[in-house]
Every structure is written in structure tokens, then in C-alpha cells.
Amino acid sequence: xxxxxLKSHAEVIKIGRLLGEPxxxxxxxxxxxxxxxxxxxxxxxxxxxxSDSARFQRIAFASRLLPVTLTALIAQKxxxxxxxxxxxxxxETDHAIALADRMPTGFLTDLATQLDPRRCSDIIAGMPxxxxxxxxxxxxxxxxxxxxxxxxxxxxxxxxxxxxxVIDEPSLLRISYVLEGDEGLERVIGLMSSEQLRGAIxxxxxxxxxxxxxxxxxxxxxxxxxxLGDLAAEEDDRVLCGMVKTAQGDDLWDAxxxxxxxxxxxxxxxxxxxxSIHEPEVLRAIVRSAVLGESWRDLLPLVPLxxxxxxxRVWSEVLAVADALPVQRLRGLAAEAIELGVEDMxxxxxxxxxxxxxxxxxxxLLVALGPDLHRRLAPLVADLPAGQRAEAxxxxxxxxxxxxxxxxxxxxxx
Amino acid sequence: xxxSIRSTLREELGAAPPFFLDDLDDAELADLARALSEARSRQxxxxxxxxxxxxxxxxxxxxxxxxxxxxx
Numbered sequence: 001x002x003x004x005x006l007k008s009h010a011e012v013i014k015i016g017r018l019l020g021e022p023x024x025x026x027x028x029x030x031x032x033x034x035x036x037x038x039x040x041x042x043x044x045x046x047x048x049x050x051s052d053s054a055r056f057q058r059i060a061f062a063s064r065l066l067p068v069t070l071t072a073l074i075a076q077k078x079x080x081x082x083x084x085x086x087x088x089x090x091x092e093t094d095h096a097i098a099l100a101d102r103m104p105t106g107f108l109t110d111l112a113t114q115l116d117p118r119r120c121s122d123i124i125a126g127m128p129x130x131x132x133x134x135x136x137x138x139x140x141x142x143x144x145x146x147x148x149x150x151x152x153x154x155x156x157x158x159x160x161x162x163x164x165x166v167i168d169e170p171s172l173l174r175i176s177y178v179l180e181g182d183e184g185l186e187r188v189i190g191l192m193s194s195e196q197l198r199g200a201i202x203x204x205x206x207x208x209x210x211x212x213x214x215x216x217x218x219x220x221x222x223x224x225x226x227x228l229g230d231l232a233a234e235e236d237d238r239v240l241c242g243m244v245k246t247a248q249g250d251d252l253w254d255a256x257x258x259x260x261x262x263x264x265x266x267x268x269x270x271x272x273x274x275x276s277i278h279e280p281e282v283l284r285a286i287v288r289s290a291v292l293g294e295s296w297r298d299l300l301p302l303v304p305l306x307x308x309x310x311x312x313r314v315w316s317e318v319l320a321v322a323d324a325l326p327v328q329r330l331r332g333l334a335a336e337a338i339e340l341g342v343e344d345m346x347x348x349x350x351x352x353x354x355x356x357x358x359x360x361x362x363x364x365l366l367v368a369l370g371p372d373l374h375r376r377l378a379p380l381v382a383d384l385p386a387g388q389r390a391e392a393x394x395x396x397x398x399x400x401x402x403x404x405x406x407x408x409x410x411x412x413x414x
Numbered sequence: 415x416x417x418s419i420r421s422t423l424r425e426e427l428g429a430a431p432p433f434f435l436d437d438l439d440d441a442e443l444a445d446l447a448r449a450l451s452e453a454r455s456r457q458x459x460x461x462x463x464x465x466x467x468x469x470x471x472x473x474x475x476x477x478x479x480x481x482x483x484x485x486x
Contacts, residue, residue, distance in 0.1 A: 019453040026449065028442040036434040043427045044450060050428055051454045054486070055461055062483040070471065078468040083460055 005030065006211075010146050010178040011037035017113065017147075018044055020082075038180075045116050049089060060090045063099075072102035081110035089119035096123045100131065109138040113147045117154045124154040133162035140171040148175045153184035160191050169196070169203035177212040182219045189216075189224060194231065201232050205239045210246035218255040226262025233267035237274065244276040253289035257298035272305035283310060287317035291325070296333055300340050303348075315345075315352030323361035327368045334369050338376050346380050350388045359395040367404040374406045381411040389414070419443045426450035 008030045009023075016023035018041060029037060049056070059079075063071045075084050088096055088111070100108060100123070112135050117124060124132070132155060139148045152160065152175070164172070172188075179185050189197070204213035217225045232240060247256045260268050276282065290299035303314055322330055342349075353362035369377070381389070393412040396402045402409040415423075415436055423431040426447050435443060465484050469477050 019449050020456055021449050021453070026446070028438060029446070032434055032437060036432065039432055040435070043429055043432070044453075047426060047428045047450065048453060048457060052457055052461055055465075055484070058484050058486060059465075062480050065480065065483070066472075066476070074468045074471045077471060079464040080460075083457075083464055086457070 006177070007034035008032060008037055010034070010149075011041060013146050014150070015041045015044065018048065042118075049086060049116070049119070052086070053090070056087050056090045059087050060092075063087075063091070064095060068095075068098050069102055072099050075099060076103060076107050081107060082114045085111050085114035085116070088123060089116060091123075093122040093126055096120070097126050100127055105131075105134045105138060108135050109142070109144075112139060112151070113144055117150050121154045124151060124159075125156055127159070129156065129159040129162045132159040133166055136163035137166040140167040140175070145171065145174040146178050149178035150180055152179050152188055153181040157187070157191055160188055164188070164192060164196060169199040170207040170209060172196075172200055173203060173207075173209045173212040173216070176216045185216065186220050186224060189220060189228070197228065197231055198235070201228070201235060202239060205242035208242075210243050211250055211252070214243070214246060214250075214252045214255045217259050222258065222262045225259045226264070226267075229259040229263040229271075230267035233263065233270040237276075240271065240274055241276045244274060244282065248282050248285055251285070251289070253286050254293045254295055257286070257290060257295035257302070260302050261298040268302060269305050272302055273307075278307060278310045280313060283313050284317050287314055288321055291318060291321045291333065297336055297340065300337060300342070300345075303345060311345075311348050312352045312355055315349045316356035316358055319349070319353055319356070319358045319361045319365065322365050327370075330365060330368045331370060331373060334365075334373050334377075338373070338380075342380070347384055347388060350384060350392055354388070354391055359392075360399060363392075363396050363399055363401045363405070366408055367401055371406050374408045378407045378411040381408055382414055415443060416440055419447060422447045423450075426454070 011034050012023045012026050012029045015029065015037065016026055032040070079087065108131070136148060155163070176185055176188070201213070204210045217228060232243065243256065247253050260271055263271065271277070277286070286299065290296045303311055306314065322333070353359050389412045393409070396405060396409060396412065415431065419440055420431055423435070423443065423446070427450065438446070469481065472480055
């Protein structure tokens with residue numbers, strides 16, 4: 001199941017719970033996008049509340065006429081968790097918190113799975129942190145990650161910290177995957193200790209949760225993703241290889257490459273030294289993701305850190321993929337590469353063209369760059385080793401492209 | 415989406431059906447409308463039963479007043 005399918009599935013679970021239907025009955029909704037399903041869920045939630053809003057208001061009013069202990073008893077014995085969750089949306093905050101204080105954790109947990117946190121944000125924020133943590137622990141124990149994911153954005157830092165202390169790391173990753181609002185995710189991670197973060201990274205490998213972990217890395221700020229990447233780089237090869245395996249198997253290099261760019265040099269170097277990313281099919285997938293997607297800028301700083309053979313393979317893959325790209329895209333990639341300083345890498349690109357027999361696509365690529373980029377590249381080309389320049393010049397002449405590469409031809413001839 | 419289903423969904427959602435529902439076929443949309451309707455009915459029935467049951471927990475003297483507030 002892809003990332004989007006998993007998120008759609010989580011939304012269908014929420015809609016099923018709202019409507020009192022097993023999610024299987026609503027399986028056809030999984031074809032819709034998660035963002036669209038969220039809109040549908042909110043519309044359906046509003047409709048459910050609206051249809052009995054007058055009665056909910058009267059019940060809320062009547063609840064103020066009775067002692068809190070009696071109201072809490074009636075809530076549990078007569079109304080049950082579902083209706084209490086609906087009525088909570090119209091209760092005054094202080095009254096709701098006082099009632100919750102007299103309810104057992106098990107009942108509050110059942111109620112929490114039915115609650116619309118948007119309507120009860122002040123109540124969630126106002127409840128004692130230890131009570132929230134107790135409910136969170138039971139929810140996590142029941143595997144109610146979807147329900148938990150809805151609450152986090154409404155919890156106080158203190159409640160989050162106490163909840164983090166009682167929820168295991170695999171559950172944290174599963175919750176993060178369905179957590180609503182990326183700001184909440186950033187806040188939770190900010191409140192986790194380095195040891196908890198390391199535990200979550202290990203859990204990703206031990207519990208096969210790298211898809212969840214990579215999704216998380218793609219949703220937090222670049223700075224935080226880099227910090228998490230550095231922590232991962234401190235783990236043993238088995239952990240990092242788990243990440244590589246998932247990125248490769250689920251085609252998630254677009255999530256991993258930006259993280260490597262945000263990592264500190266030592267972490268990036270450790271990542272580049274991993275045997276598992278030197279595999280030809282892995283390098284091919286990385287290059288395709290970078291060149292065809294949005295991660296080209298993220299790949300370039302990684303290349304010089306790879307072993308020589310892997311570097312040559314990267315460049316030959318780049319040349320092979322670039323051969324099929326539109327001219328505008330090629331020019332964009334080349335301009336970015338020049339901006340990032342490709343001087344040191346250019347001999348390897350030329351070397352890869354020779355070693356892999358890719359002179360034709362390499363020279364066609366140069367032709368496509370146009371006069372402006374030719375002028376910017378000329379000084380770099382002039383600095384190439386004499387043997388490489390001569391070989392490139394000979395091939396350009398043989399292919400009849402010397403006239404099309406303008407000043408580059410002159411730089412190769414010097 | 416045929417007009418009959420569009421109208422039913424508008425009634426159940428209390429708003430115009432969002433455009434992305436056009437990706438579902440009419441049978442699926444009809445099932446969605448039915449699920450929405452059944453959920454509302456179940457909620458209304460559960461409320462009535464809960465209100466009736468709540469009277470059992472009230473002192474005699476309060477039942478009339480609370481019932482009046484609850485039922486309007």
C-alpha cells in the first residue's frame with residue numbers, strides 16, 4: 001500500500017467510526033485522496049452535530065442543574081461514550097473538565113475515540129496532563145493510533161511529554177504517520193529526548209516502520225529532518241540499511257535525499273559510505289529520483305562522498321537519464337549544478353562518459369545547454385586534464401557537434 | 415453524479431457535495447448517502463433512549479423539571 005493509500009485508509013477508518021460503520025463497508029472511499037476524505041469527514045461530522053444540536057444544547061444545560069458526580073454517573077450509565085463525545089462539543093470547558101475528572105480512564109478512552117477534537121480543543125488543553133497521558137497509554141495499547149493522531153495538535157506540551165513517557169516507540173511512529181497537522185508533529189519531536197528519538201529510529205528497523213519514519217522526515221522542517229538523519233547516521237549499519245531498503249522498495253528516495261542534504265557532513269559521509277547504497281540498482285533509483293524529481297540539489301553534495309566507482313556510476317546514470325529529458329529541464333539541472341559548484345566533479349562526469357561509452361548523450365547534453373551555459377562552463381572545461389579534453393574534442397568532432405558546443409569546443413581544443 | 419443522488423447528499427451533508435465525490439459511481443454515492451442517513455437516525459434514536467434512561471438515575475423530585483428541559 002502506498003503512502004497516500006495508507007493515509008486514505010486512515011481517513012476511511014475515521015469516517016467509519018463517525019458513521020458507526022465498519023471501514024470495509026466504505027472501502028470505495030479509499031480511492032479518494034486523503035485531503036479530500038478529510039474534507040468529507042469534516043462535512044459529515046458537522047452534519048452529525050447539526051442534526052441534534054438543539055437536543056445536545058438542552059442536555060448540556062440540564063447537566064448544569066445536577067451535581068457533577070450525578071451528571072458523570074448518568075453520562076456513563078445512560079448516554080455512553082458516543083453521545084457523551086457529541087455532547088462534549090457543546091459543554092462549557094470547565095464543566096466538561098470537572099465531569100471528565102469523575103470518569104474512569106476506560107470510559108474516557110472510549111469517549112476519546114469518538115470525540116471531534118476541533119470542537120473540544122479547550123477541554124483537551126485544559127485537562128490534567130496525567131489524565132491525558134493515562135488515556136493516551138490505553139489508546140496506544142489498543143492500537144488506536146488514528147484516534148491518537150487526531151488529538152496531539154490540541155494537547156499541551158506537558159500532556160505530550162507525559163504521554164511520550166508511557167507510549168512505546170513503535171506506537172509513536174504509527175501515530176506520527178496519521179497525525180493531523182505537521183506543526184503538531186514538529187512539536188512532538190521537539191519534546192522528545194535524544195534517547196527517545198534514537199529509540200524511534202531503532203524501532204523503525206526492528207518493527208519494519210521505515211515507511212512511517214520516512215514519511216515523518218518528509219513532513220518536518222529541513223533542520224529537524226537533518227537532526228534526525230544525523231541521529232540515524234550514528235546507528236549501526238543494520239538500521240541505516242533498513243532505511244535504504246524501504247526507500248528503494250517503496251520508491252521513497254525523494255524523501256531521503258533532502259534529509260541527507262540537511263545532515264551534518266559527518267552524517268552525510270556515513271550515509272554515503274553505506275555498502276547498500278552502492279548497489280547499481282540503488283544508485284540508478286537514486287539518480288532517477290533526483291533527475292526526474294525534485295532532489296537534484298540534494299544528490300549533488302552526496303556524490304563526492306561516494307567511493308570512486310559509485311561516483312562514476314552516478315554520472316553515467318545521470319547522462320543516460322538526461323538523454324531523454326526536455327532541453328529546458330536539462331538547462332535547469334545544469335544551471336543548478338554550476339551554482340552548487342561542480343568544478344571538482346566535472347572530470348568525473350567526463351570520465352564516466354568515456355568509461356561507460358556515453359559520449360553521444362554527454363555531448364548532446366552539452367549542445368542542449370545553449371550558449372549562456374556554454375560560457376559559464378568553458379572555464380571549468382579548460383581546467384580538465386589534457387587527456388580528457390582531447391578525448392572529448394575528438395568525439396565531438398567525430399559526431400559533428402563541435403560547432404554546436406560553441407566556446408566549449410574552443411575550451412576543449414586548448 | 416445524477417441529480418437525485420446530488421440532492422440526497424446535499425441534504426445529508428447540509429452542503430453541496432464536494433467535487434471530488436464525482437470520482438465515485440452512483441451506487442457508491444447512494445451507499446454513502448445511506449450511511450450518512452442511517453448514522454443520523456441511529457444518533458437520534460440513541461439520544462431518545464439515553465434521555466429516557468437518564469430519568470432512572472434522577473431523584474423523583476427532579477425528574478419532571480429535567481425532562482422538561484431535555485424535551486423542550
